[in-house]
Amino acid sequence: MTWLEGLALVAIGGVAGFINVLAAGGSMLTLPLLMFLGLPPQAANGTNRVSIVLQSVSAVGNFFRAGARDLGISLRLSVPAVLGSLAGAWLALQVPDAVFQTVLVVAMVAASVMMLLPQPRLDTRALTPERLTPAVYLAMFAIGVYGGFIQVGVGVLFIAVLYRMLRIDLAQVNVFKVFVVLVYTLPALAVFLLDGQVRWAYGLLLAVGSMSGAWLAVRVNMGPRGAKWVKALTLVVIVAIILRLVFF
Structure with a gap:
């Protein structure tokens, strides 16, 4: 390097x-x-989890210090996601590199399209345990499978479940999202680590940046209007990456 x-x-x-x-x-x-x-797709997929775990630790710690402490509900949402992530990580290690790269491009295109869709204005309310139905737990399991497999664009799925399905405000969606991602990424990282698919030097350097970015983001945790410019910048870069993956 x-x-x-x-x-x-x-x-x-x-x-x-x-x-x-x-x-x-x-x-x-x-x-x-x-x-x-230069990392092979499976090694890149595993190494990326190092950064996700550490940036999530940073974000969760800062959210907690800021007063966001819905620990009980966060843990309930995390349990099915953990089970799903183990299955997803195992599945990711079974597919050939060419197949994984194709899935990556498809996932990036799909996530980009979903990010472009306007968010409806909903009457939101606080999330309470009695609102966690079997359908919610099944959705969290599915998110865990997807996150364990590839992680790309998983935040879009959290918005679909927590904002559209449960109708909690987007600032709270971010709080629950980073906690659940932290919890389900730990076992997924262990699966990749046991298979020798983690490059620590790359992952830790990536994590230095991502933890700093997460720390800053917690301090400007915004609603839908404030986050529009973030989404626009992300999409521009993603389009360039998709073109690079497909044509070069």
């Missing part, structure tokens, strides 16, 4: 950490970056 590559990991990690907390799509930047730097 050159010093320029290390600098790129820190810089893109910072942007991704900021985006992941406030909106979605950070892994659409970091996972292709790791592949562009």
